[in-house]
Amino acid sequence: MSTQPETASSDRTETLTVREAIRAALREEMEQDEDVFVMGEDVGKFGGVLDVTDGLFEQFGGERVRDTPISEAGFVGAGVGAAATGSRPVVEVMFSDFLGVSGEQIMNQMAKMRYMFGGKIEMPVTIRTTEGGGMGAASQHSGTPHTWFAHFPGLKAVTPGTPAAAKGLLKSAIRSNDPVFFFENKMMYEQSGEVPTDPGYTLPIGEASVEREGEDVTVVATQRLVGESLDVAEDLAGETSVEVIDVRSLYPLDTDTLADSIRKTGRMVVADESPISYGVHAEIVTRMVENEFFSLDAPLQRVGVPDTHIPFSSPLEDEVVPDGDDVRDAISQVV
Amino acid sequence: MSSISIEDTDGRREILRRMLTIREFDSTAGDLFADGEIPGFVHLYIGEEAVAVGACAALDEEDYITSTHRGHGHCIAKGLDPNRMMAELFGRRDGYCNGKGGSMHIADVEANMLGANGIVGAGPPLATGAALTSQFKGEDRIALAFLGDGAVAQGQVHEAINLAATWDLPAVFLVENNHFGEGTPADEQHNIENLSETAESYNIPGFTVDGMDVTAVNEAVAEARERARNGEGPTLIEADTYRYRGHFEGDPEPYRDEEDVKHWQERDPIDTFAERLIDRGDLTEAELEEMRSEIAAEIEAAVEYARDADLPDPSEAYDDMFGEPVPEIEEFASRLRADGAGGDSR
Numbered sequence: 001m002s003t004q005p006e007t008a009s010s011d012r013t014e015t016l017t018v019r020e021a022i023r024a025a026l027r028e029e030m031e032q033d034e035d036v037f038v039m040g041e042d043v044g045k046f047g048g049v050l051d052v053t054d055g056l057f058e059q060f061g062g063e064r065v066r067d068t069p070i071s072e073a074g075f076v077g078a079g080v081g082a083a084a085t086g087s088r089p090v091v092e093v094m095f096s097d098f099l100g101v102s103g104e105q106i107m108n109q110m111a112k113m114r115y116m117f118g119g120k121i122e123m124p125v126t127i128r129t130t131e132g133g134g135m136g137a138a139s140q141h142s143g144t145p146h147t148w149f150a151h152f153p154g155l156k157a158v159t160p161g162t163p164a165a166a167k168g169l170l171k172s173a174i175r176s177n178d179p180v181f182f183f184e185n186k187m188m189y190e191q192s193g194e195v196p197t198d199p200g201y202t203l204p205i206g207e208a209s210v211e212r213e214g215e216d217v218t219v220v221a222t223q224r225l226v227g228e229s230l231d232v233a234e235d236l237a238g239e240t241s242v243e244v245i246d247v248r249s250l251y252p253l254d255t256d257t258l259a260d261s262i263r264k265t266g267r268m269v270v271a272d273e274s275p276i277s278y279g280v281h282a283e284i285v286t287r288m289v290e291n292e293f294f295s296l297d298a299p300l301q302r303v304g305v306p307d308t309h310i311p312f313s314s315p316l317e318d319e320v321v322p323d324g325d326d327v328r329d330a331i332s333q334v335v
Numbered sequence: 336m337s338s339i340s341i342e343d344t345d346g347r348r349e350i351l352r353r354m355l356t357i358r359e360f361d362s363t364a365g366d367l368f369a370d371g372e373i374p375g376f377v378h379l380y381i382g383e384e385a386v387a388v389g390a391c392a393a394l395d396e397e398d399y400i401t402s403t404h405r406g407h408g409h410c411i412a413k414g415l416d417p418n419r420m421m422a423e424l425f426g427r428r429d430g431y432c433n434g435k436g437g438s439m440h441i442a443d444v445e446a447n448m449l450g451a452n453g454i455v456g457a458g459p460p461l462a463t464g465a466a467l468t469s470q471f472k473g474e475d476r477i478a479l480a481f482l483g484d485g486a487v488a489q490g491q492v493h494e495a496i497n498l499a500a501t502w503d504l505p506a507v508f509l510v511e512n513n514h515f516g517e518g519t520p521a522d523e524q525h526n527i528e529n530l531s532e533t534a535e536s537y538n539i540p541g542f543t544v545d546g547m548d549v550t551a552v553n554e555a556v557a558e559a560r561e562r563a564r565n566g567e568g569p570t571l572i573e574a575d576t577y578r579y580r581g582h583f584e585g586d587p588e589p590y591r592d593e594e595d596v597k598h599w600q601e602r603d604p605i606d607t608f609a610e611r612l613i614d615r616g617d618l619t620e621a622e623l624e625e626m627r628s629e630i631a632a633e634i635e636a637a638v639e640y641a642r643d644a645d646l647p648d649p650s651e652a653y654d655d656m657f658g659e660p661v662p663e664i665e666e667f668a669s670r671l672r673a674d675g676a677g678g679d680s681r
Contacts, residue, residue: 118431
């Protein structure tokens with residue numbers, strides 16, 4: 001009887017959707033650490049309003065997959081208190097638009113306790129939430145507020161653009177002793193890709209990934225726009241060589257990988273579904289200007305939501321939610 | 336097991352000692368603030384000592400507490416060291432938070448004191464979370480949240496109590512009704528007379544007790560703790576008390592008469608309890624005076640300790656943001672320090 005070599009086992013992959021990758025990460029981390037529990041609205045018997053936690057209640061029971069009242073300040077705050085006392089909660093806030101309801105516990109407790117207490121407390125809490133337009137959910141269920149949390153000191157924020165990134169980053173978030181916001185895009189749940197099966201697989205928080213190499217222009221993208229940018233790059237192949245980077249982690253942000261890329265291409269499009277002004281785009285552009293000013297061959301481009309909310313009616317929604325066509329237009333401005 | 340038993344002489348003397356220590360600590364802190372030696376904001380607990388000490392005496396050392404912006408009393412009642420508390424008020428490295436917290440954020444996780452809190456009403460969700468850990472891990476400990484009367488109007492307090500009640504969490508919510516929410520009388524902030532009436536809406540026990548009587552507070556918290564440990568869920572206790580000082584030091588107090596303060600001082604929680612102990616023979620007048628002078632010397636020593644302690648190095652401002660540090664802060668720190676912007680340590 002022979003055993004598989006370690007490398008072979010850790011290289012094995014399976015095809016999963018983003019939804020399945022997130023569920024697998026939750027399941028694996030709950031199996032390997034009994035301090036991990038999940039709580040949020042309808043995450044248990046219902047299986048999550050977007051089916052992400054489906055099956056976890058049946059496997060782990062109501063103590064570890066807890067249905068909460070509709071009470072974000074209360075259960076996010078309880079997550080902070082539980083994390084401060086040795087639990088490792090994964091709190092689902094059903095839609096990211098609801099994060100404001102729990103704003104106080106995030107801003108003044110979760111983010112500040114470690115620092116205010118002189119580093120004498122750990123805050124191993126993960127907040128999972130879903131963002132983005134595209135399903136006619138209207139303004140209060142379609143926002144992309146991740147900039148707030150990437151901006152606020154004391155929090156980490158990740159935005160996976162592939163199923164593999166979703167699994168690896170969520171596992172790292174759960175294992176982290178820092179508060180990590182895990183931002184899912186609701187139009188990505190059915191997107192599939194190859195995902196490592198090794199339960200030890202994680203991705204470091206703070207590393208971007210070059211998803212496609214190119215020479216002429218760099219597209220730095222997040223979430224759904226990673227896949228759409230890869231499609232654009234494929235369409236333009238032979239005409240324009242497009243490098244596509246999944247930012248993966250908004251804070252900390254992997255400046256080096258982005259800088260290496262722009263040093264090569266001299267051109268950059270930043271594609272992120274948050275509102276354009278004062279946001280993720282601005283931060284990435286600033287870092288490029290600070291670090292690679294003399295590598296720039298063209299004005300940097302921003303693709304995002306044009307500072308509106310997300311409207312209901314589809315011609316309106318389609319107008320403001322950025323997609324591959326917007327990325328393609330931005331590329332055409334600079335090459 | 337309670338940390339201090341009010342049933343025996345030593346326990347009662349210790350309860351008196353802790354109340355006296357709080358009063359001496361806060362009187363001194365008020366003076367030092369007036370002298371400009373303590374910076375920032377300082378909120379004193381004088382007049383309310385029976386609540387913190389009565390409650391914490393009923394708790395086990397393993398039980399958690401969350402505190403408020405008026406937190407010095409809770410710290411001393413939970414057994415924190417006045418030296419390191421005073422060092423924190425002075426912004427020294429030896430303070431409980433290495434000088435990063437100050438008066439409003441003293442915490443000692445090792446003593447299960449989860450922090451004073453500058454946000455009114457923010458403690459109860461944290462206590463609910465600590466109680467959740469206890470229930471989730473099958474531990475035999477409870478979490479007690481101190482909150483003010485003003486906090487009862489906060490939405491997150493309602494959410495925290497509702498969650499704790501719905502899940503039968505081992506928690507106690509102790510409302511210190513000192514009759515003013517900042518500068519506005521409590522009866523102008525709430526539409527009910529006794530704040531413990533809110534307990535009815537959660538279907539949990541609610542009591543109003545005399546917060547100037549350490550025995551009454553102790554008894555109520557001891558019973559609440561037993562219910563919590565037995566899986567019977569949380570209790571809401573309102574302690575009717577009074578703060579002798581302003582909301583903050585320097586408060587001009589336009590909202591009340593000096594006569595009101597005097598009226599409450601006639602039922603001073605320390606004087607009445609000391610008299611009771613003398614009457615029952617737990618200690619003599621001479622021993623009480625000796626206790627007072629010991630405590631005065633202890634607090635004086637704490638002030639000296641704080642004065643002598645080192646200030647933090649400016650470079651420590653960049654520490655403690657994360658367990659796993661981020662390159663951003665390291666880079667900003669190195670840039671600023673290279674410029675000499677944060678260079679001078681005195």
